[in-house]
Amino acid sequence: MSALDAAAPRAREGRHAAWLELFFDLVFVAFAAQLSHGLHGDPGLPEFAVFLGLYFPPWWMWCNLMVSANLFEDDSARRRFLMLFAMLCLAAMAAAVPEADSTRGAVYALGYAGTRLVLLGLWWPATRFPEPHRVPRWRPLSYCLASGLLWAASAAVPSPWQYVVWAVLIAAEMALLLTARGRGVPGRLNAGHLVERIGLFVIIVFGESVLSLITSTDHVWTADAGVVAVLGFVLLAALWWSYFDFGSTAAEQVLGRAEGVRAYLMARDIGGFLHYFVTAGILCMAAGLATAVEESGHAHLAGGPAWALAGGLALYHAAHAAIALRFGRSPVAVAVWAVPGIGVPVAVALAHQVLAPWLVVLLLAAEAIAHLLYARTKAARLRPPAASSTDDPRAAS
Known part of the structure; x- marks a missing residue:
């Protein structure tokens, strides 16, 4: 079998993450730590803006590489070398994060340029697929090669103009992606593998919080400090429980039913755009929890960590509300849990000057537990009753 045959799309029911993908994810453990550490202490608006700006390129590259692995089940030596080189590029970006807004911006830009070339190498064989799976050559040339060359050129641009160039490049990439609307995707996405990979990334950022x-x-x-840490763990445990019992399960069901272009658009919006905010919210909470523990003896929590922690939870719930609406849920049904899910953390952040660190974390943990209990109650109410042994088995289907 040739490398082209090995990469060609085919039915892959029940597929799971490969060892290479799991090894590749290790570099994002370091990335999560670097990004979250930048919000420790008392961050202000500039620090939050830098965090969100530096987080998007590696997150988006992870999404792109995840989709390529989803579409092309290829374990050739060529693909392994490409993915390992991408790990080196991302590791360089992670090392540059603490000073990426100043002296290490060139390293960050060159690292991202390298990952674009890896993406070109992964997608180029698809330009030789038989119809209807063939990808037009202009797409990887524009989306991967041209983008990579422009990112490399941005390494020579002095700050702060360098960040303007990055913003323009990201906006152009998003415009190209949005206008394509699924054209040129060689095959059907595997919903189970997609949801599993995103869930594994969510575990990485939860791991950084722990x-x-x-x-x-x-x-x-x-x-x-011990009291705040225990309350913080309760908060994270409640979020983990609700995400993997309800969020990921619903995503797999919706994506599994979607067909053709609609499946691609749903995966792009939910797995790509909206989960950026889900994971960013968790990383903000990781930083806020760390500072809350360190300031556990203070009379109140400072504004920066309060907004990182409570604002991160509000962002997490807002992203899930957008996901539910994208699934087609009723706005009224979503508002029942989304309004308190966003409102309570925002109120806690606004009142941080009169709340001790332990009380801030307690109130947020209580909101997360209430959210989990509501989701479980709602699911139990909607679950059809099991048929008895004497019933017609068709009645339960």
């Missing part, structure tokens, strides 16, 4: 709690408690070994 690690932040542990390391901060180690630095501030007091009873107050």
